[in-house]
Amino acid sequence: MPAPHPPADADPRVEALVHDLIGRVADKWTMLILEILEEKGELRFTELSRAIGTISQKMLTQTLRHMERDGLVIRTVHPVVPPKVEYRLTELGQSLGAAFCGVWIWAEQNLATVETARETFDGPLPSGG
Amino acid sequence: MPAPHPPADADPRVEALVHDLIGRVADKWTMLILEILEEKGELRFTELSRAIGTISQKMLTQTLRHMERDGLVIRTVHPVVPPKVEYRLTELGQSLGAAFCGVWIWAEQNLATVETARETFDGPLPSGG
């Protein structure tokens, strides 16, 4: 069983790798895709694109490739014309989604707190000369 | 108690704000600083810099300001010469650290899996040609 926060008792090498991995998966588009595929199950390229709404083809392709490389999604190519490609999460992808769940919940619960903090921080600027 | 994955039952507006907030806090340096302050308690600027090891002054200052604005850290300035400034987590910062804990654990536990997946993905490239 792991400690409350793992990096405290890990090797520095492992820590570095973990940081690297975190840096890769804690990406805006990755998290979005993770969430959507978790919800919808299996989607085609354009369906995914529409579900996200604002992503460019380039970023979608790129992020999906990275996720595939990291073993988070499975890409199924149906050899038909016009092309049909479907994406779904692997178990690893699902487990990452579950791990991020706590962060989603935190964000939802503390949205107002953060906004208040920002107003407090930004507000008292014009303390006129 | 919230649902397994919150965004499914949230307003689209809230969802957008959550995405925005996630995009801000799911930052490499933010996560690092969060973790270190959680471990060490209260640190000075240069102590923090040394603890992270690779961060530039610019990024450290910038990230700390963002975190302060978002109510994640408290910045205490001691009016002495040379200057002394200490940083520590707020309760909100600690709760975010706790939320990210699941992601750290995931990264630690699945490091090898991801590396294997990458090798499998990268390996079979030179298939003739």
Place this chain on the structure above:
DNA sequence: TCTCACGCTCTCCTTTTGGTGAGTACAAAT
């Protein structure tokens, strides 16, 4: 007097990120 330490801030530079728009291959529909 000169240097050092600290916590910045500023400028300059390179790298990375991300968007736009075009092109591709091919079969079915028009």
Place this chain on the structure above:
DNA sequence: ATTTGTACTCACCAAAAGGAGAGCGTGAGA
């Protein structure tokens, strides 16, 4: 023959991220 739809790929460009190094203010110590 032309258009349509799909899932890309590529070239080009703008913006942002991020690093290196200089400067600042000032009191203690050499």
